[in-house]
Amino acid sequence: MGRIQHEIMTFCKAEMSASVASIVDFGLAVGLNLSGLLTYGYANIIGVVSGGVTNFMLNSHFVFSKTGRRTRSLAIRYLMVWLGSMTLNGGGTNFITYLVGAKYFVIVKCAVALCVAFCFNYPLQRTFVFRKKSDTADGVADEADRLEEEVNGVEGNV
Numbered sequence: 001m002g003r004i005q006h007e008i009m010t011f012c013k014a015e016m017s018a019s020v021a022s023i024v025d026f027g028l029a030v031g032l033n034l035s036g037l038l039t040y041g042y043a044n045i046i047g048v049v050s051g052g053v054t055n056f057m058l059n060s061h062f063v064f065s066k067t068g069r070r071t072r073s074l075a076i077r078y079l080m081v082w083l084g085s086m087t088l089n090g091g092g093t094n095f096i097t098y099l100v101g102a103k104y105f106v107i108v109k110c111a112v113a114l115c116v117a118f119c120f121n122y123p124l125q126r127t128f129v130f131r132k133k134s135d136t137a138d139g140v141a142d143e144a145d146r147l148e149e150e151v152n153g154v155e156g157n158v
Helices: 002-034 040-063 071-100 102-129 143-157
Strands: none
Touching: 002 040, 002 102, 040 071, 040 102, 071 102
16 A cells, blocks of 8 residues: 555645646747747747746656666756656647647647646656666666766867
Protein backbone atom coordinates (compact mmCIF):
# COMPACT_ATOMS: atom_id res chain seq x y z
CA MET A 1 0.00 0.00 0.00
CA GLY A 2 2.94 2.37 0.62
CA ARG A 3 3.96 2.30 -3.05
CA ILE A 4 0.43 3.12 -4.21
CA GLN A 5 0.19 6.05 -1.77
CA HIS A 6 3.57 7.31 -2.98
CA GLU A 7 2.41 7.15 -6.62
CA ILE A 8 -0.83 8.97 -5.79
CA MET A 9 1.06 11.70 -3.91
CA THR A 10 3.55 12.07 -6.76
CA PHE A 11 0.71 12.33 -9.26
CA CYS A 12 -1.06 14.95 -7.10
CA LYS A 13 2.12 17.02 -6.72
CA ALA A 14 2.78 16.78 -10.46
CA GLU A 15 -0.75 17.92 -11.22
CA MET A 16 -0.39 20.87 -8.83
CA SER A 17 2.84 21.80 -10.59
CA ALA A 18 1.10 21.45 -13.94
CA SER A 19 -1.75 23.63 -12.70
CA VAL A 20 0.63 26.43 -11.74
CA ALA A 21 2.38 26.10 -15.11
CA SER A 22 -1.02 26.14 -16.84
CA ILE A 23 -1.95 29.36 -15.05
CA VAL A 24 1.24 30.93 -16.39
CA ASP A 25 0.63 29.45 -19.86
CA PHE A 26 -3.06 30.32 -20.11
CA GLY A 27 -2.67 33.66 -18.36
CA LEU A 28 -0.12 34.84 -20.88
CA ALA A 29 -1.75 33.27 -23.93
CA VAL A 30 -5.27 34.44 -23.22
CA GLY A 31 -4.18 37.79 -21.78
CA LEU A 32 -1.94 38.64 -24.74
CA ASN A 33 -4.61 37.52 -27.21
CA LEU A 34 -7.66 39.14 -25.62
CA SER A 35 -5.78 42.38 -25.00
CA GLY A 36 -5.11 42.56 -28.72
CA LEU A 37 -1.33 42.60 -28.29
CA LEU A 38 -0.81 39.36 -30.23
CA THR A 39 -2.77 36.98 -32.42
CA TYR A 40 -3.75 33.65 -30.87
CA GLY A 41 -0.86 31.85 -32.60
CA TYR A 42 1.92 34.00 -31.16
CA ALA A 43 0.22 34.41 -27.81
CA ASN A 44 -0.17 30.64 -27.55
CA ILE A 45 3.52 29.99 -28.28
CA ILE A 46 4.63 32.49 -25.62
CA GLY A 47 2.27 30.87 -23.12
CA VAL A 48 3.45 27.34 -23.91
CA VAL A 49 7.14 28.28 -23.56
CA SER A 50 6.58 30.13 -20.28
CA GLY A 51 4.47 27.30 -18.88
CA GLY A 52 7.11 24.74 -19.83
CA VAL A 53 9.88 26.59 -18.03
CA THR A 54 7.67 26.99 -14.96
CA ASN A 55 6.77 23.29 -14.96
CA PHE A 56 10.40 22.17 -15.21
CA MET A 57 11.46 24.36 -12.32
CA LEU A 58 8.63 23.18 -10.06
CA ASN A 59 9.02 19.51 -11.00
CA SER A 60 12.77 19.42 -10.57
CA HIS A 61 12.66 21.17 -7.18
CA PHE A 62 9.45 19.99 -5.56
CA VAL A 63 7.85 17.00 -7.32
CA PHE A 64 10.64 14.69 -8.46
CA SER A 65 13.53 16.23 -6.53
CA LYS A 66 15.51 13.10 -5.59
CA THR A 67 16.39 11.52 -8.92
CA GLY A 68 20.16 11.26 -8.50
CA ARG A 69 20.60 13.02 -11.84
CA ARG A 70 22.36 16.26 -12.60
CA THR A 71 20.28 19.28 -13.55
CA ARG A 72 21.81 19.22 -17.02
CA SER A 73 20.69 15.62 -17.60
CA LEU A 74 17.19 16.47 -16.36
CA ALA A 75 17.07 19.54 -18.59
CA ILE A 76 18.07 17.54 -21.68
CA ARG A 77 15.45 14.90 -20.94
CA TYR A 78 12.81 17.52 -20.15
CA LEU A 79 13.62 19.42 -23.33
CA MET A 80 13.02 16.31 -25.44
CA VAL A 81 9.63 15.67 -23.83
CA TRP A 82 8.74 19.35 -23.72
CA LEU A 83 9.40 19.79 -27.44
CA GLY A 84 6.87 17.04 -28.10
CA SER A 85 4.46 18.61 -25.64
CA MET A 86 4.93 22.05 -27.15
CA THR A 87 4.31 20.65 -30.61
CA LEU A 88 1.16 18.86 -29.48
CA ASN A 89 -0.13 21.79 -27.40
CA GLY A 90 0.87 24.63 -29.70
CA GLY A 91 0.31 22.86 -32.99
CA GLY A 92 -2.84 21.08 -31.85
CA THR A 93 -4.37 24.23 -30.42
CA ASN A 94 -3.49 26.34 -33.43
CA PHE A 95 -4.66 23.69 -35.93
CA ILE A 96 -7.98 22.97 -34.21
CA THR A 97 -8.58 26.69 -33.61
CA TYR A 98 -7.95 27.28 -37.32
CA LEU A 99 -10.55 24.60 -38.14
CA VAL A 100 -13.28 25.71 -35.71
CA GLY A 101 -12.61 29.46 -35.55
CA ALA A 102 -10.73 31.91 -33.34
CA LYS A 103 -13.75 32.50 -31.11
CA TYR A 104 -13.24 28.96 -29.71
CA PHE A 105 -9.54 29.47 -28.93
CA VAL A 106 -9.86 29.24 -25.14
CA ILE A 107 -12.05 26.11 -25.23
CA VAL A 108 -9.76 24.41 -27.73
CA LYS A 109 -6.68 25.33 -25.71
CA CYS A 110 -8.23 23.80 -22.57
CA ALA A 111 -9.25 20.57 -24.30
CA VAL A 112 -5.88 20.08 -25.99
CA ALA A 113 -3.97 20.92 -22.80
CA LEU A 114 -5.89 18.30 -20.79
CA CYS A 115 -5.32 15.59 -23.38
CA VAL A 116 -1.61 16.35 -23.65
CA ALA A 117 -1.17 16.58 -19.86
CA PHE A 118 -2.72 13.22 -19.02
CA CYS A 119 -1.71 11.21 -22.09
CA PHE A 120 1.76 12.59 -22.84
CA ASN A 121 3.37 14.87 -20.22
CA TYR A 122 2.84 13.05 -16.95
CA PRO A 123 3.64 9.55 -18.23
CA LEU A 124 6.88 10.67 -19.87
CA GLN A 125 7.96 12.93 -17.02
CA ARG A 126 7.37 10.14 -14.50
CA THR A 127 9.01 7.32 -16.46
CA PHE A 128 11.70 9.12 -18.47
CA VAL A 129 12.59 12.64 -17.38
CA PHE A 130 12.50 12.33 -13.61
CA ARG A 131 13.04 8.59 -13.23
CA LYS A 132 15.53 7.85 -10.49
CA LYS A 133 18.95 6.98 -11.82
CA SER A 134 18.88 3.64 -9.97
CA ASP A 135 15.62 2.67 -11.74
CA THR A 136 17.34 2.06 -15.05
CA ALA A 137 17.14 -1.51 -16.30
CA ASP A 138 20.12 -3.70 -15.41
CA GLY A 139 22.04 -0.69 -14.08
CA VAL A 140 22.79 0.47 -17.64
CA ALA A 141 23.16 4.24 -17.92
CA ASP A 142 20.54 6.04 -19.97
CA GLU A 143 21.57 7.65 -23.22
CA ALA A 144 21.19 11.17 -21.79
CA ASP A 145 23.46 10.31 -18.85
CA ARG A 146 25.99 8.64 -21.15
CA LEU A 147 26.08 11.74 -23.36
CA GLU A 148 26.49 13.98 -20.33
CA GLU A 149 29.38 11.89 -19.02
CA GLU A 150 30.95 11.93 -22.47
CA VAL A 151 30.66 15.72 -22.72
CA ASN A 152 32.01 16.18 -19.19
CA GLY A 153 34.92 13.86 -20.00
CA VAL A 154 35.75 15.82 -23.13
CA GLU A 155 35.50 19.12 -21.28
CA GLY A 156 37.82 17.79 -18.57
CA ASN A 157 40.43 16.74 -21.14
CA VAL A 158 40.57 20.09 -22.91
